[in-house]
Amino acid sequence: MNQLERDMLDKAERIVSFSIKCYREKLFAGKSGNLSLFDRERGLIAITPAGKDYTLMQPEDIVWIDLSGARVTGSRDPSSEWRLHAEIYRAFPEVNAVVHTHSPFATSFALGDSGIPLVLIEMAGSLGGDVKVAPFAMPGSEAVGLGAVCALRGRKACLLQNHGMVAVGQDLKEAYLNAVYTEDAAKIYSYALRNGSVHYLSEEDILALKAATQAK
Numbered sequence: 773m774n775q776l777e778r779d780m781l782d783k784a785e786r787i788v789s790f791s792i793k794c795y796r797e798k799l800f801a802g803k804s805g806n807l808s809l810f811d812r813e814r815g816l817i818a819i820t821p822a823g824k825d826y827t828l829m830q831p832e833d834i835v836w837i838d839l840s841g842a843r844v845t846g847s848r849d850p851s852s853e854w855r856l857h858a859e860i861y862r863a864f865p866e867v868n869a870v871v872h873t874h875s876p877f878a879t880s881f882a883l884g885d886s887g888i889p890l891v892l893i894e895m896a897g898s899l900g901g902d903v904k905v906a907p908f909a910m911p912g913s914e915a916v917g918l919g920a921v922c923a924l925r926g927r928k929a930c931l932l933q934n935h936g937m938v939a940v941g942q943d944l945k946e947a948y949l950n951a952v953y954t955e956d957a958a959k960i961y962s963y964a965l966r967n968g969s970v971h972y973l974s975e976e977d978i979l980a981l982k983a984a985t986q987a988k
């Protein structure tokens with residue numbers, strides 16, 4: 773095995789390991805959800821395959837494609853949402869990993885139009901603020917990706933209307949953590965709404981919070 777093959781295998785193993793983490797954390801249910809990383813130097817995406825059971829996934833199931841979706845290695849089809857991942861990598865040079873889930877609490881807010889407001893302090897630091905909703909688009913279409921790119925500007929996560937959630941990061945670990953934080957924020961906000969009382973931060977508080985977290 774040469775250096776390149778070893779590097780690709782290493783990345784495929786990381787994708788499998790984070791896919792299993794997402795499945796165990798219930799961010800992925802059944803065969804839903806997908807994740808990828810971008811090898812920006814080579815211009816190649818390593819992505820989970822379409823319709824694969826996460827508990828049985830092996831590194832050789834991971835598919836490598838270029839930004840136009842052409843398969844470079846792997847025998848399986850890439851996730852049907854590969855265009856979502858490709859549009860995000862095209863738009864954001866600092867993003868090298870994408871996690872897409874249908875996780876229940878976050879997705880419950882994708883059924884509405886207003887997203888998840890910045891109600892928790894850590895949302896300012898890790899997610900960049902509130903979580904916006906990208907307009908509805910057919911699953912698997914380029915429009916899903918273009919909508920997500922708009923909703924992700926200045927943010928690390930967004931919702932896809934009547935569909936799910938997308939979290940991004942510099943690497944898989946960060947994208948995974950941002951997916952966990954988004955689901956967590958959605959869960960806490962859901963409980964608060966059910967409790968019947970939510971204190972919303974003022975514009976002034978939000979600006980001060982963002983300035984403080986960005987200064988760190």
Ligand SMILES: [Zn+2]
Pocket residue numbers: 805853872873874911935936
């Ligand atoms: Zn989806």
